[in-house]
Amino acid sequence: MASHFEIELDKLKNVIVKIGNLAESQLSEAVKALLSEPMAEKKEVKRTEEKIDKLDVKIDEICQTIFALQQPVASDLRFIMASMQISNEIERIGDLAISVIKNSKNIKDKHDLIVKFNVAELAKQVEEITLKMNQCFLDRSETTIGEIFVLNNSIKKGTDDTIHNLMNEMKSNSKAVVSGMNLVMVLKHLERISEHCTNIAEHVHFMIKAKIIKHEKFDDKQ
């Protein structure tokens, strides 16, 4: 039978899963907005954003309460610490998704630019890394964490290249500048989302291995 404390920890875990899923769905809306696919109503998106913010605050409160009242140690301590940080990262992902939606609205010749520079592929990768991020929190598998790092590298390279190409495009075609700039910003947002997912993977790694690997170079992480 689970103890009182274990029940509290389970509650916390469920809230994090919840906020993770909300961020994932928010990103999915953002990608739809980017690729001109039909997306949910504005109200819906706003509501999800509020929910994410509320849950982030709630997670902070839960963690503070557990620290104060339960004196967690060892793996429990790492779990609580990681949870607080993961929650913050996820909230950022939510915000970035909103930014993507905003910037996507200002991309006029979306179809052309996006197809030309194969943005859809990148967007799908970012969706994938977000999925893996949620997964690795649940399965705590080193394999998943490894995949996240690899994927992040790929995304980073992809966005760097695409932005480079976009810059060249804007140099030669002044009409594409407004859209181009917005698309650059979208790509930057997507890159940031990917980084946040990687940070989350690092926190999960800390949780399971008690080793802090923040700020290390990629090769060392391997």
Add this chain to the structure above:
Amino acid sequence: MSTENKLARKKRMNQKIAFGIFTAISYSIVALLFVILAFIVIKGIGVISWEFITAMPSNGMTEGGIFPAIVGTLCLVFASMIFAFPVGVFAAIYMNEYVKDGWIKKIIKQMTNNLAGVPSIVFGLFGMSLFVNKLGFGDSILAGGLTLGLLVLPVVIRTTEESLKAVDSTFRQASLGLGASKWQTTSKVVLPIAFPNIITGLILSIGRVSGETAPILFTVAAYFLPKLPSSIFDQAMALPYHLYVIATSGTNIEKSRAMAYGTALILIIIVLISNLLANALRKYFGKKVKMN
């Protein structure tokens, strides 16, 4: 370095000396006890026989047995304990569990201690005045039993009180905390725990009573009785008095000297047996309330 060694050596020396003294004293006490016992046994064992224990004295008490004295002593022990034990235990319970701390308690305690110090012959005189004469019991087992009971009462009270005190207050609190009354607590929790030690008090009292001579001089003891006592109003012979009689004022002191030693030996054996019995009882009850 050498000062330390000197100090250490001195310490060890002192330790050895002290321990040596304690050991010597302890052994000498034990040795003394053995000497006394050996003396009695050697002098008296020759007389001991089945006849000695079961037959009546004959021929001016120079021959025969000491059966009536044995019976008399046992009766007196019984009579005195029947009185002293319940009265003493209940008095101790009252003092320890019910009376509030204060000057009344102090006075009662002091009086009890004083009573313990009264010489036994004074008890005898008192017993004669009250039980034999005033209340008209005459020289009897009843008078003798009551007198001996009074004599040993302070001992019973004191040892019972100590036994009750030794019961951890946490048991009383637990019982009262469950809504039990004071008497329920005392009878169901405290007494069972204190019982083994109370029995020890019983042992001491029996030993005391068996050997007291002065109180029974005035109240019950007979020089010689042809028959065994048949009721508590009868006189009785008793071992300590009988010993005195044979050794000092018998018809032929020299001849009955050996019997005197035999009597002493029987007396010691009775006390020993009652000790062993009470010890066995204590172990039995002690097991039931075994403390961790």
Add this chain to the structure above:
Amino acid sequence: MHKIESRNVNFFYGENQALYDISLSMKENTVTALIGPSGCGKSTYLRLLNRMNDLIDNTRMEGNILIDQNDIYEKSTNVDDLRKNVGMVFQKPNPFPKSIFENVAYGLRVNGIDDKHVIEERVITSIEQVALWDEVKDKLKKSAFELSGGQQQRLCIARALAIQPSVLLMDEPTSALDPISTSKIEELIHELKNQYTIVIVTHNMQQAARVSDNTAFFYMGKLIECDKTKTIFTKPAIQQTEDYITGRFG
């Protein structure tokens, strides 16, 4: 309405005042922890709730203590009945030198219940309540002293529960136990809270944090602060409370 309410309680051991103007209320089915440094009066206060301090000579109580809205210090109060309703568990496990069964049955017997079936049923229920049944079901007739310290303490809790109190007072119930027994009993308190109102004195602040809904901080006989445990341990209102909890003093 509060289950337990104290109003302006002052308590004296002879000339010495031990409690100053304590006003404290506890709701039904809550766990209230009393914390504070040694000698601060928390145990003294606890023992007022079942009038155990009556056993000490030369003490005086001023003020009112109400349980279920009845003043328990009124002349007409039956103290034995009060103690039936307000059970107590002590610091050092103190089972009687009797069998396990008889220990739990004791409270029933001294309160006039002698129906064999009722006794048996209540004993078994109480032992189950404290999660001890599996460990002792085969040795109910054995001496209670054969149990470990933690088991003995749970037995004492069962003994208190058998007479079906509505309030349970616990005076540092785990301070003599090892960590595993302690956590078992803390878990038990979580469960018991649904049926009983519990007041627990503890010198272990972390225990108070883990186990209670409300915490009252006592210092030198005064009640410094009483609030939800979560509040006391995250943002206490009074500096003294904060200093004590953070270990700055006491």
